Amino acid sequence: MNSSIWLQNKLLKSKPALEDSIQTDVCIIGGGLSGIMTAYHLSKAGKSVTLLEGNSFLSGATGHSTGKLTAQHGLIYQTIIEKFGLDAALLYYELNQKAISSALDLVDSSIIQTKTSFLYTLEENNRKKIEDEWDAYKLLNIPGTFGEKCEIPYSPKASVAMLDQAQIHPVQFGQSIMDMAIKNGANFFEHSRATHINLSKPYVELENKHTVYCNDLIICSHYPLEAMVGLQLVKLRVNRSYIIAFKCSEPLAGQYLSIDQTNRSIRTAKIEGDYYTLLAGSSQRAGSSSNTNIFYEAIEKEAYEKFAASDISHKWSAQDPETPDLLPYVGQISAGYPNIWLATGFRKWGISNSLVAGQIISDGLLGRSNAGIKLYSPQHTKFGDAFLQALKIGGQTVVDLVGGYVTRSSNPRCTHLGCKTRWNKADETWDCSCHGSRFAKDGSVLEGPAVKPLDLKKST
Known part of the structure; x- marks a missing residue:
């Protein structure tokens, strides 16, 4: 199975599994950066916190990310202005920029480095999109520049830079925050998979x-x-992208993202004294293709031709849900369940938004003021957008649930809602296109919402 460069060595100290029933002030499900940041803030405030992870900490979306800690989340500010207004767009930027500042204060420069983030296009017909985003930056007074030249081996038609951004080693960063939370008294348990939640009590069964x-x-x-509470189940679309890493002679001064259909994300990282270029792209709906090697091959070809790569040492893929209006869902899951909190839908920008989520949820739970509570609320999606997304995702679920039995009759059924899974040749995983669950070759759960392993003995 392909492996992430962030997980190439055993950086994390293993944590025990929970072997008893316990009582705690706060229970957090999910051992990625958003869960760890939330545990840190709440334990610092004196709450007793228990964090549960079904696999190993930071081995999911966080450990398979690009590690960009930036408020430049693609062509988003013009869209937020149009959908929610100038104040909402400014608040989104300020929350994510504050997350960067807080991260710089939490860990040292071996884990986090300041960088300039760039959006660029290689296509003349996309130039106006970059210009419009630059107009949004000027309206919001976001520090940046507009130009056509970049240090990467392409010839952009236009680019917009956002200053004062950062990048991290996501696993080392998460481990550092985890250590601080443990010192505050938080308890962390891995290989402790939640299989049932009672929302009214509440409690979690493992x-x-x-x-x-x-x-x-x-x-x-x-x-x-x-996720069925508040219809999150049908509002979230899950996309998967592909990343490779190869050695380079020196680091880039910036980090880059193209807005073109053939999108690319580029950054460099220093790992154990060596510099690496991370090249990512080729996004697709999770579980929609078996021949996933073609996605790796496309970016590998570019690495050899454009970056003179001599060897592709690591390659991996990552997936992330997105909401209909691009804003994450963070906060109370619904008015009917004030003690149930949710953080999801980061749209591949989970590093900065995880830090934002940790602060929003902890402030909300502790009764503190935070302007982001309303902006990120799981109730923020307008009905029209939600309904259209529900039709798209719900309709696709029906296609895969029914059609999968015809075209993939011998494949195992996802243990979430019974969709037929698809074998991912490159990553050697069973992937479900209905809601993004992933299973290892032996059938064990890698990513939810499924909580039970595949039955590989059954073929129908």
Whole structure:
């Protein structure tokens, strides 16, 4: 199976599995950066916190990210202005920029480095999109520049830079925050998979039959286990992108993202004394293709031709849900369940938004003021957008649920809602296109919302 460069060595100290039923103030499900940041803030405030992870900490979306810590999330500010207004767009920028500043204060320069972020296009017909985004920057007073030249080996038609951004080693960063949370008294348990949630109590039942009783429950898993509350299940679309890493002689001064249909994300990183270029792209709906090697081959070809790569040492893929209006869902899952909190829908920008989510949820739970609570609320999606997204995703689910039995009759069924999975040749995983669940070659769960392993013995 392909491996992430961030997980190439055993950086994380293993944590025990939960082997007893316990009572805690706050239970958090999901051992990625959003869950860890939330645990840090709440434990710092004196809450007893228990964090549960079904696999290993930071081995999911965080450990398979590009590690960009930036408020430049693609062509988003012009869109937010149009959908929600100038104040909402400014608040989104300020929250994510504050996340960068707080991260710089939390860890040292071996884990985090300041960088300039760039959006660029190689296509003349996309130049206006870059110009419009630059207009949004000027309206919001976002520090940046507009130009046509970049240090990367392409010839952009236009680019816009956002100053004062950063990039991190996501696993080392998460480990550092975890260590601080543990010092505050937080408890971390891995290989402790939640299989059932009671929302009204609340409590969480684990695969090993133990129970965690709590006053507040926070769901920071990649795809919410109880996503049917508030219709999150049909509002989230799951996309997968592909990343390769290869050695280079020196680091780039910036980090880059193209807005073209053939999109590319580019950054460099220093790992154990060596510099690496990370080249990512070729996004597709999760589980929609078996021949995933073609996505790796496309960016590998570019690495050899454009970057003179001599060897592709690492390659991996990552997936992330997105909401209909691009803003994440962070906060109380619904008015009817004030003690149930949710963080999801980061649209591949989960590094900065995880830091934002940790602050929003902890402030909301503690009764503190935070302007982001309303902006990121899971209730923010307008009905029209939600309904259209529900039709798209719900309709596709029906196609895969029914059609999969015809075209993939011998493939195992996803243990979430019974869709037929598809074998991912490049990553050697069973992927479900209905809601993004992923399973290892042996059938064990890699990513939810599924919580039970595949039955590989059954073929129908």
